Amino acid sequence: MWNGLQALYTAFVSRVALVVLLQRVDLRPLQGSGLRVLELHHQSVGPHDVSQVAYAAGVVRAVVLDIGETLVRDDRYWGSWADWLGVPRHTMSALVGAVTALGLDNAEALRMIRPGIDLQAAYRDREDAGRGEYLDDTDLYPDVRDGLQALRDVGLRVCVAGNQTAQVGDLLRGLRLPVDAIATSAEWGVAKPDAAFFDRVIKLAGAPPGETLYVGDHPVNDVIPAKAAGLATCLIRRGPWGLLWGDDPSVPADLRINGLADLPALLENDRMER
Numbered sequence: 001m002w003n004g005l006q007a008l009y010t011a012f013v014s015r016v017a018l019v020v021l022l023q024r025v026d027l028r029p030l031q032g033s034g035l036r037v038l039e040l041h042h043q044s045v046g047p048h049d050v051s052q053v054a055y056a057a058g059v060v061r062a063v064v065l066d067i068g069e070t071l072v073r074d075d076r077y078w079g080s081w082a083d084w085l086g087v088p089r090h091t092m093s094a095l096v097g098a099v100t101a102l103g104l105d106n107a108e109a110l111r112m113i114r115p116g117i118d119l120q121a122a123y124r125d126r127e128d129a130g131r132g133e134y135l136d137d138t139d140l141y142p143d144v145r146d147g148l149q150a151l152r153d154v155g156l157r158v159c160v161a162g163n164q165t166a167q168v169g170d171l172l173r174g175l176r177l178p179v180d181a182i183a184t185s186a187e188w189g190v191a192k193p194d195a196a197f198f199d200r201v202i203k204l205a206g207a208p209p210g211e212t213l214y215v216g217d218h219p220v221n222d223v224i225p226a227k228a229a230g231l232a233t234c235l236i237r238r239g240p241w242g243l244l245w246g247d248d249p250s251v252p253a254d255l256r257i258n259g260l261a262d263l264p265a266l267l268e269n270d271r272m273e274r
């Protein structure tokens with residue numbers, strides 16, 4: 001009984017948060033094909049099914065993947081902010097969850113702890129103290145190397161592009177992942193969900209938008225603007241945002257996966273069917 005009420009409450013809060021987030025995005029570009037996809041999701045997507053729905057016309061030739069919570073776990077990122085600001089890591093994670101549920105930007109969690117914080121200055125202070133951004137192989141989700149290689153093995157061009165600093169771009173390139181290119185928002189000077197970011201994604205992919213799949217965990221930063229740019233879209237159910245909204249029918253994802261290992265077979269089948 002109590003578990004049922006809890007589940008109902010959680011579903012309600014996540015739905016309200018998504019509606020708040022969606023209200024912050026201009027959905028006009030989605031009218032038409034996006035809404036058609038949305039209706040199909042109501043009929044065919046169940047919780048945790050690997051699914052393929054209303055695919056964009058054409059064969060996928062290139063896959064571009066988001067970084068945070070798609071390839072890289074955010075544990076170190078938020079943990080290091082908690083340590084820098086002097087609060088327990090659990091407090092930081094809970095606040096990130098809270099601002100997500102309120103439909104606010106992640107950075108609001110930092111402002112709750114340190115009202116008025118100058119984030120650019122804080123980034124610089126952390127770098128100067130030798131506690132700047134860092135990542136290595138242990139930050140990757142365990143399916144990343146094999147998953148990326150498998151995508152290349154079925155003949156796809158594979159790229160990485162997400163909202164990250166130039167430093168993270170350098171660190172990722174240093175990991176020698178099996179990909180064709182890596183780029184970050186700081187390197188491009190434009191960030192998601194801006195349409196100009198997805199123009200750069202299309203150039204990086206080297207394929208027409210309808211033949212390029214963008215994979216990400218976040219409905220508002222990844223799926224909705226990628227769809228608006230004409231890309232095929234895939235929502236990965238991991239990280240707080242992917243798990244909270246992974247099955248929400250109002251998110252117009254063409255594919256929904258539980259991990260990267262699901263993807264090559266879906267795309268290979270798509271290539272074979274056409």
Ligand SMILES: [Mg+2]
Pocket residue numbers: 066067068069070216217218
């Ligand atoms: Mg992400």
